[in-house]
Amino acid sequence: MRTQVGIVGAGPAGLLLSHLLHLQGIESIIVDNRGRAEIEATIRAGVLEQGTVDLLTEAGVGERLAREAFFHRGIYLRFGGGTHHIDMQALTGGKRVTIYPQHEVLRDLIRARLDAGGTILFEANDVVLEDVDADPAIVFRHGGKTQHLACDFIAGCDGSHGTCRSAIPQALVARYERAYPFAWFGILVEAPPSSDELVYASHPRGFALLSTRSPTLQRMYLQCDPHDRVEDWADDRIWDELRARTASDGWVLEEGRITQKIVVGMRSFVAEPMQHRRLFLAGDAAHVVPPTGAKGLNLAVADVRVLSRALERFYARGDRAALEDYSRSCLRRVWKGQRFSWWMTTLLHRGAGDSAFDERRRLAELEYVVSSRHASAALAENYVGLPFE
Ligand code: DHB
Numbered sequence: 001m002r003t004q005v006g007i008v009g010a011g012p013a014g015l016l017l018s019h020l021l022h023l024q025g026i027e028s029i030i031v032d033n034r035g036r037a038e039i040e041a042t043i044r045a046g047v048l049e050q051g052t053v054d055l056l057t058e059a060g061v062g063e064r065l066a067r068e069a070f071f072h073r074g075i076y077l078r079f080g081g082g083t084h085h086i087d088m089q090a091l092t093g094g095k096r097v098t099i100y101p102q103h104e105v106l107r108d109l110i111r112a113r114l115d116a117g118g119t120i121l122f123e124a125n126d127v128v129l130e131d132v133d134a135d136p137a138i139v140f141r142h143g144g145k146t147q148h149l150a151c152d153f154i155a156g157c158d159g160s161h162g163t164c165r166s167a168i169p170q171a172l173v174a175r176y177e178r179a180y181p182f183a184w185f186g187i188l189v190e191a192p193p194s195s196d197e198l199v200y201a202s203h204p205r206g207f208a209l210l211s212t213r214s215p216t217l218q219r220m221y222l223q224c225d226p227h228d229r230v231e232d233w234a235d236d237r238i239w240d241e242l243r244a245r246t247a248s249d250g251w252v253l254e255e256g257r258i259t260q261k262i263v264v265g266m267r268s269f270v271a272e273p274m275q276h277r278r279l280f281l282a283g284d285a286a287h288v289v290p291p292t293g294a295k296g297l298n299l300a301v302a303d304v305r306v307l308s309r310a311l312e313r314f315y316a317r318g319d320r321a322a323l324e325d326y327s328r329s330c331l332r333r334v335w336k337g338q339r340f341s342w343w344m345t346t347l348l349h350r351g352a353g354d355s356a357f358d359e360r361r362r363l364a365e366l367e368y369v370v371s372s373r374h375a376s377a378a379l380a381e382n383y384v385g386l387p388f389e
Pocket of ligand 1: 046292
């Protein structure tokens with residue numbers, strides 16, 4: 001087999017890249033070790049930046065999104081017993097917060113690729129990259145046979161635990177990492193929304209977040225210990241904590257049957273550079289953010305926007321300049337996303353070793369954010385998404 005761009009990973013980065021390349025007349029083949037049903041059913045993030053929505057719409061895959069997503073003006077910050085609305089639409093000149101689950105984005109992209117005759121090889125195992133220096137190929141097991149996919153370029157879109165990153169010689173990669181002394185306990189709940197927009201709550205008992213998936217299904221998160229297991233959290237304990245952390249006068253938390261429990265790890269990670277010869281990393285394969293602020297998927301989208309444009313310049317004009325600048329160009333924005341995700345995380349969570357001073361300082365920062373138009377606007381412009389590079 002041969003294609004122009006071999007893509008490892010059918011997540012947001014890999015699928016959107018393949019679609020954007022197709023619109024430019026560039027061929028690609030995607031391989032993923034998971035099956036289509038698993039990819040389309042795995043519940044992940046839910047918040048899209050305005051630029052992500054615009055890009056999906058311009059690329060012709062925003063039709064269902066326009067019909068089914070929730071469009072919010074902003075978010076609520078709840079702390080010290082009070083609730084404060086951050087009106088992001090007003091603060092950013094019209095940009096909105098779009099709630100449209102990641103797996104729905106993936107369903108739309110998979111359908112678009114398959115309808116256009118694109119190739120996605122699901123359940124492709126034992127992926128190995130060969131000769132990314134000069135004559136790249138992706139070798140894998142598929143349908144009981146070993147397959148060899150020769151390509152001009154390889155896009156490593158296989159997530160933080162994927163194999164593509166390791167195809168760059170270790171000596172050439174700088175790794176920047178930060179761990180956090182907490183994690184999120186996430187649940188899906190059969191209930192109506194408790195609030196018209198997302199609630200980010202900072203409480204002495206820890207952080208809580210009320211998000212939504214549909215009019216009848218809600219996503220809620222609680223700060224927990226990173227060593228906690230799903231079995232440690234009986235339903236009663238979850239509701240006690242959620243009620244305590246989100247309490248506000250006259251407001252009622254809508255409860256219901258819990259249909260999923262997961263522990264979401266928290267770390268910040270960047271690998272630099274994001275490219276080596278004919279291999280380009282995109283999304284979580286190159287960088288990971290803690291979930292507060294919902295930047296992960298959006299950073300992946302920005303990466304493949306840069307990569308698809310660089311590949312287009314190469315194939316149209318033989319011009320390699322944008323390809324050579326890929327990593328530098330992406331990382332400028334990636335680091336701003338890292339900074340924001342770190343800031344939202346430390347603003348809203350209680351750290352294990354926090355002193356009384358740290359607590360007071362955090363409260364002062366929250367009060368500053370909700371009382372200063374400049375500080376609210378800084379939160380808003382990052383949350384709805386900084387401009388693409
Ligand atoms: C969701 C996740 C986030 O990290 C966030 O900041 C907001 C919402 C969610 O899963 O809905």
